Amino acid sequence: MHILAFLIRRLFQAVIVMLIISIIGFSIQDQLGDPLRELVGQSVSEAEREALRDRMGLNDPFWTQYLRFLGNALGGDLGTSYFFKKPALEVILAKFPATFELVLGATFLFVSASIPGGIYCAIRPRAWLARFIMAGSIIGLSIPIFLTAIFLIWIFAVELGVMPSFGRGETVTLPWGWRTGFLTRDGLLHLVLPSISLAAIMLPLFIRLIRAEMIETLSTEYVRFAWAKGLAARRVWFVHAFRNTLLPVVTVGGLQIGTLIAYTILTETVFQWPGMGFMFLEAVKRVDTPLIIAYIIVVGMIFVIVNTIVDLVYTLINPMVKLPGAQG
Amino acid sequence: MALLEVRGLEVAFPQGPRDEALALRGVDLDLDPGERLGVVGESGAGKSMLAFAILNLISEPGRIRAGSIRFDGRNLLTLPPAEIRNIRGNRIAMIFQDPMMTLNPVLTIGRQMVETLQAHRRIGWAEARKLSIERLGQVAIPTPESRFDSYPHELSGGLRQRVVIAIALLTDPEIIIADEPTTALDVTIQAEIMALILRLCRDHRVGLILITHDLGVVAEVTERLMIMYAGKVVEEGSTRQLIEHPGHPYTRGLLAALPQRVARGQTLNQIPGTMPGIADLPAGCAYHPRCERAIAGCHINIPVLEAHGSRRISCFRPLLAGAEA
Numbered sequence A: 001m002h003i004l005a006f007l008i009r010r011l012f013q014a015v016i017v018m019l020i021i022s023i024i025g026f027s028i029q030d031q032l033g034d035p036l037r038e039l040v041g042q043s044v045s046e047a048e049r050e051a052l053r054d055r056m057g058l059n060d061p062f063w064t065q066y067l068r069f070l071g072n073a074l075g076g077d078l079g080t081s082y083f084f085k086k087p088a089l090e091v092i093l094a095k096f097p098a099t100f101e102l103v104l105g106a107t108f109l110f111v112s113a114s115i116p117g118g119i120y121c122a123i124r125p126r127a128w129l130a131r132f133i134m135a136g137s138i139i140g141l142s143i144p145i146f147l148t149a150i151f152l153i154w155i156f157a158v159e160l161g162v163m164p165s166f167g168r169g170e171t172v173t174l175p176w177g178w179r180t181g182f183l184t185r186d187g188l189l190h191l192v193l194p195s196i197s198l199a200a201i202m203l204p205l206f207i208r209l210i211r212a213e214m215i216e217t218l219s220t221e222y223v224r225f226a227w228a229k230g231l232a233a234r235r236v237w238f239v240h241a242f243r244n245t246l247l248p249v250v251t252v253g254g255l256q257i258g259t260l261i262a263y264t265i266l267t268e269t270v271f272q273w274p275g276m277g278f279m280f281l282e283a284v285k286r287v288d289t290p291l292i293i294a295y296i297i298v299v300g301m302i303f304v305i306v307n308t309i310v311d312l313v314y315t316l317i318n319p320m321v322k323l324p325g326a327q328g
Numbered sequence B: 001m002a003l004l005e006v007r008g009l010e011v012a013f014p015q016g017p018r019d020e021a022l023a024l025r026g027v028d029l030d031l032d033p034g035e036r037l038g039v040v041g042e043s044g045a046g047k048s049m050l051a052f053a054i055l056n057l058i059s060e061p062g063r064i065r066a067g068s069i070r071f072d073g074r075n076l077l078t079l080p081p082a083e084i085r086n087i088r089g090n091r092i093a094m095i096f097q098d099p100m101m102t103l104n105p106v107l108t109i110g111r112q113m114v115e116t117l118q119a120h121r122r123i124g125w126a127e128a129r130k131l132s133i134e135r136l137g138q139v140a141i142p143t144p145e146s147r148f149d150s151y152p153h154e155l156s157g158g159l160r161q162r163v164v165i166a167i168a169l170l171t172d173p174e175i176i177i178a179d180e181p182t183t184a185l186d187v188t189i190q191a192e193i194m195a196l197i198l199r200l201c202r203d204h205r206v207g208l209i210l211i212t213h214d215l216g217v218v219a220e221v222t223e224r225l226m227i228m229y230a231g232k233v234v235e236e237g238s239t240r241q242l243i244e245h246p247g248h249p250y251t252r253g254l255l256a257a258l259p260q261r262v263a264r265g266q267t268l269n270q271i272p273g274t275m276p277g278i279a280d281l282p283a284g285c286a287y288h289p290r291c292e293r294a295i296a297g298c299h300i301n302i303p304v305l306e307a308h309g310s311r312r313i314s315c316f317r318p319l320l321a322g323a324e325a
């Protein structure tokens, strides 16, 4: 029951967020380029253009146009890409699997490295390896992603020649149209360098976050009590301290999803990864307005969904919060 | 030989790059099996330091600089980690001050009990659960079966402290160290919890080290008393003797400040001044700036704990019948 109340509340919030995003998206369409230029040639006279504008409703007031845009969007129609001559949503969704798999690969890498790294730095703060990791993380925070990417390409693709440097490689199309690179050796190999580059942005941040929260938890009374009960060090660290460390890490980590998505644009561009980010930059260059808006709306939606999941996870691991909006 | 025998214990904290300040300045303590000892002193005297040092649990940046802690003949300070762990929470258990902070908020009461048992015995979940519920019943927790699956935040402060006491009792320890077990609780349940601790220790012949600010509580529960001031023991003897005839001016000062001792309408006789911090101890006896009996020598020399009959006092001018000027 709690879950249901929670989901209804979140759905309501999501609708509001999406409405705001759609207004922003629509304003961009209003400002960016002239749709007529894309539709008709130079030869059409000014009078004819004006007539066309009227017919297309481009002279209607802002809100009338917005509501029409919204109506279409609700029907899944975000306009037609000028460049691809296909529905913008369809173009975007075809690129979604590539981005999703890149983010998944990067997340897997930075989560599986930052948890042991952060815990280690918290429980052995004086060890030389911990100092090395902490110093490295400061440097890591300040290295721009394209530098990491180019460096990786230079070493592994150019010098050693063991890793492909661009594209997704061989993919397999799953029954529901999802093209995955996870199922072939070539696809996985192509994923390595882009994932590392993207993970390298999040890793220092998460190591420092986990370390700081873990140190805080280790100094609490209940951890002292756990020691006083004679529990083994492993149990004190991982069961008593780390579980409580997870709570703030999940919250702050959830907010970083935005950073991660933003950086997919750069990563995909450097590695010519055929995902939404790469496509977005191309669309900007071509002033392909419908595609730009479709990107913004799809990314906004991903955002809302991911944040809901993060909130759900948080409530599941923290017995002290009842799901917000639920009674009793 | 006593069950627990602490000698010359020093706990140091770094002060600046090379210096150290002492939170404990050579503390001795003896506890016989089943004996109940009170440790009393104002805030900052080093009472909690003593408690944690006994289990070798002083956390960074503090360290035990000198001394020995013999329990059952073995020095806990030189024991390998696995063996000291076998004593912590098993043969010497601890009860902390604030039950709101002592229990882990994300684990059920049951898990926190069972893990304690499993750390010290080869015992399955079902049996550990049965024993835990039995202990919860012993500390008078209503419906222990359902409390077993509760999270700490679902219980009141008084109930949580009962749970902590039940955890301390799980493994039938020989000694319980209770660090101000009632100060964080509602006044109305303080006496209840204290009575519970006393009854359990008596019934099971468990030794008790009861740390408190409150001489009133200690008088009812303990047999022997240790008065601490600025990291040192200033007086030690039987509870009755110390309360009826305090030997150290500080002990007398603490007694005079007790609300029960003050006749109606009279103001409380707090000892003037405050205890010095560990980094700025005065020369000589640390108590001399507040002492109404201080003489010239008190500013220069540090008194040592000396036997006066069955008790020990660390003072150049103790309050002893006959020794009075």
Ligand SMILES: Nc1ncnc2c1ncn2[C@@H]1O[C@H](COP(=O)(O)OP(=O)(O)OP(=O)(O)O)[C@@H](O)[C@H]1O
Pocket (backbone or CB within 6 Å): B013, B023, B041, B042, B043, B044, B045, B046, B047, B048, B049, B050, B060, B061, B062, B213, B277, B278
């Ligand atoms: N991390 C630390 N660094 C420096 N000094 C410390 C540190 N922790 C505690 N101390 C000092 O050690 C002394 C003893 O502290 P302790 O907690 O044992 O006092 P206490 O007698 O238990 O007081 P209370 O009644 O307030 O619990 C205090 O003067 C305190 O300031």
Ligand SMILES: [Mg+2]
Pocket (backbone or CB within 6 Å): B047, B048, B049, B179
């Ligand atoms: Mg204390």
